[in-house]
Amino acid sequence: MAPRAKKPTTQKDKPQVRGPFIAERTLTDIERDGSSVRIRIRKPRKDPATGDYSCSFSIEGLGAQRVHDAWGMDSMQALQNAFQAIRIELAPHAHRLRWAGGQDGWLGFPKVIPDIFGPSFTQRLEGLVERETHRFARRLESASRRTRRR
Numbered sequence: 001m002a003p004r005a006k007k008p009t010t011q012k013d014k015p016q017v018r019g020p021f022i023a024e025r026t027l028t029d030i031e032r033d034g035s036s037v038r039i040r041i042r043k044p045r046k047d048p049a050t051g052d053y054s055c056s057f058s059i060e061g062l063g064a065q066r067v068h069d070a071w072g073m074d075s076m077q078a079l080q081n082a083f084q085a086i087r088i089e090l091a092p093h094a095h096r097l098r099w100a101g102g103q104d105g106w107l108g109f110p111k112v113i114p115d116i117f118g119p120s121f122t123q124r125l126e127g128l129v130e131r132e133t134h135r136f137a138r139r140l141e142s143a144s145r146r147t148r149r150r
Contacts, residue, residue, distance in 0.1 A: 018056065019043035027107060029061065031096040037061035039090075041082055044075035053078040059089055084112055 019042045027037040037059065044055040054069040055078035070085045072078030087109035090097065094105050102108055113129065115122045 019045050025099065025108065027061075027090075027097040027099050029093075029096055030098055035061060037093075037097060039086055041079070041086075044072070044078040044082075046075075055079050055082040057082045057086060059086070062093060080112065083109055087111065 021040050022043045023041040025039045027039070029035045029037050038061055040058050040060070042056040044053045046053050053072050053075045055072070055075070056067060056069050058065060058067045066089070068082075068085055068089070070078055070082035072081050087107075090107055090109065094107055097107055098104065099107050113122060113125045
């Protein structure tokens with residue numbers, strides 16, 4: 001089984017926003033005259049008290065600015081958990097948000113295949129995703145060939 005963070009991966013009562021920003025994305029809110037929604041992620045930092053890592057992120061432009069901490073056993077897990085928490089936070093608003101270069105309703109924060117049930121289950125899910133991806137790609141290629149023949 002995959003190791004789990006000792007602390008919750010959701011917002012803390014008083015998240016400490018520290019460290020430089022390492023990534024940012026701006027979305028457009030089409031229901032609010034094209035105003036911007038900005039997502040910013042800070043560099044993960046180690047908690048000296050527990051040895052776990054936190055990765056602060058903020059979402060600005062959806063009402064009050066919200067700052068969250070995503071936690072993990074190491075900096076990579078904290079960063080991965082931050083991306084998933086962002087996806088969950090934005091999901092209720094996806095219908096009205098647009099990302100430059102993205103399709104309607106797709107904000108570029110994909111769902112991650114869960115690994116909490118161990119490697120064999122994760123590999124099974126990965127296989128399903130790969131098969132469906134290849135099947136979809138073959139359909140697109142076939143449709144493209146038919147269109148070119150006309």
